[in-house]
Amino acid sequence: MNKELKEKIAEFKSYRIDKPPLEIIEHYKKELQAIQDTLEIVSGRWKMQIISLLCNGEFRYSELEKGLPKITPRMLSKELRDLEQNELVIRKVYDTIPVKVTYKLADYGYTLVPLIIELTNWGMEHRKYIMKRKS
Amino acid sequence: MNKELKEKIAEFKSYRIDKPPLEIIEHYKKELQAIQDTLEIVSGRWKMQIISLLCNGEFRYSELEKGLPKITPRMLSKELRDLEQNELVIRKVYDTIPVKVTYKLADYGYTLVPLIIELTNWGMEHRKYIMKRKS
């Protein structure tokens, strides 16, 4: 554990409520509800990864399939439909032959970017942490 | 959508890679892997909520049960065990009668705080967004 991280942790600890547990629980209901709400929309194996890709522009269906090597078409189309219904993703159909369909983030979808960044960062750091622990 | 949010989105868009999709995909493999790694550890309905509570101090088992109104003992003990194995949570047993057990975040657990904060914030904002959309 490096020094910078220790400082960060100390800072976090200084923010915390520090009351008796039962008061914290009372004070914390809304936070927990918010976490549940978020998870309800972006949980599952694929949604975050899809959004993460779409952060960088517009993708066709087949491009997304390439970008998410182990996803099946069933899951990809289901997840995209879910995301579209929640107004996070915009689907656009081109009337060509053969058809071309593109997906991109809606403006509202970009509000998830900070979350995606944290998810990514933590995963990267965690990998380092595991490596160090093994050696 | 307020002005501040629009500015944020514009900023995010300026960060993005903006290359042809296939190049982005190649460049993005590590990021997607990192997201998967993170989800592997903190996915599920309860883990994030538990960590969020533990950010604010030490809790007894029964206090956690109160704080997470719909969790069953089976899930609570399973999730706590998982978190302990990943070195995110520290379990401490007091040799009293009856026994007392407390849980608190390990230092490594505090590295998840930024992620928790984003999860919470987004859930709160999303609630407002839904309300506004309905009216």
Added chain:
DNA sequence: CTGAATCCGCTCGGATACTG
């Protein structure tokens, strides 16, 4: 090319009862 349809196993997570 972009999916929809069908089938199916497996794991997540809930309900209930019980123990040191």
Added chain:
DNA sequence: CAGTATCCGAGCGGATTCAG
């Protein structure tokens, strides 16, 4: 008080096939 044991249903997500 702090869990464990057992059972069970729902749904997530994979495999495969087919269609416009």
